[in-house]
Amino acid sequence: MANHVLLDNISHKDLKVITTRGANWGDNISCATVFPSEFAKVQANQPIVFRKHPQTGQFEALALFGFENGENLLLNEQGELQLSYLPLSMQRQPFLIGQQTQYNNGIPEQSLVVHIDLDSPRISTHDGEAIFLEHGGNSEYLNHIAQVLNALHQEHQTINLFFERLLSVNLLEAFSIEYADKNGEKVTVSGFYTINQQVLNGLTAEQLKQLQQQGDLQAIYMVLASMEHIPHLLNKKWAQQ
Numbered sequence: 222m223a224n225h226v227l228l229d230n231i232s233h234k235d236l237k238v239i240t241t242r243g244a245n246w247g248d249n250i251s252c253a254t255v256f257p258s259e260f261a262k263v264q265a266n267q268p269i270v271f272r273k274h275p276q277t278g279q280f281e282a283l284a285l286f287g288f289e290n291g292e293n294l295l296l297n298e299q300g301e302l303q304l305s306y307l308p309l310s311m312q313r314q315p316f317l318i319g320q321q322t323q324y325n326n327g328i329p330e331q332s333l334v335v336h337i338d339l340d341s342p343r344i345s346t347h348d349g350e351a352i353f354l355e356h357g358g359n360s361e362y363l364n365h366i367a368q369v370l371n372a373l374h375q376e377h378q379t380i381n382l383f384f385e386r387l388l389s390v391n392l393l394e395a396f397s398i399e400y401a402d403k404n405g406e407k408v409t410v411s412g413f414y415t416i417n418q419q420v421l422n423g424l425t426a427e428q429l430k431q432l433q434q435q436g437d438l439q440a441i442y443m444v445l446a447s448m449e450h451i452p453h454l455l456n457k458k459w460a461q462q
Contacts, residue, residue, distance in 0.1 A: 315341030
């Protein structure tokens with residue numbers, strides 16, 4: 222269970238964060254949230270799929286690692302994860318953005334603050350990257366995390382608009398992934414969405430121009446290109462059965 226607390230340089234002065242990637246540090250996951258600005262880098266390694274968030278009902282984009290809960294088919298035999306690009310949502314672990322109310326002349330104002338999950342397997346007092354310097358200042362690592370969290374905050378502000386634009390031209394279509402398990406039984410993984418290439422090919426020049434001007438067109442093509450990785454993931458799954 223997560224234990225999120227406000228980060229401070231007194232209570233947490235001796236904490237370090239293990240940045241090695243692998244199953245021992247929480248990377249036995251089947252997917253990770255990604256954002257359009259990352260699609261070009263993510264598609265080199267993984268499929269990018271969409272789904273509706275089970276709580277909010279809003280669309281989100283995912284880099285796919287596996288087809289079952291806790292399944293990461295990109296882990297090697299030693300349980301290590303090596304990617305040419307690590308999504309922002311994974312880079313930020315075990316930190317996250319929180320909000321804090323401060324009063325300015327009696328007027329409440331919301332400010333962004335950094336929280337840390339003290340129950341994360343990445344937390345250590347011996348190994349990893351120091352969060353704070355010896356005399357309390359921020360380490361270079363924490364400064365990097367602050368940049369990552371800020372980027373994530375900005376991405377969260379615009380991701381719904383990205384999907385609204387795709388929906389406005391009917392570019393999203395549902396799809397499922399089917400494979401046979403080790404007993405030969407058919408398994409269907411549903412709930413995913415992707416780009417409808419037939420609809421994309423039928424868009425007018427004006428619609429394509431608008432998508433390009435909004436910065437969506439490259440992201441769309443990156444999603445389509447990334448789908449080539451699904452058969453590769455299935456091959457990895459079959460090899461491990």
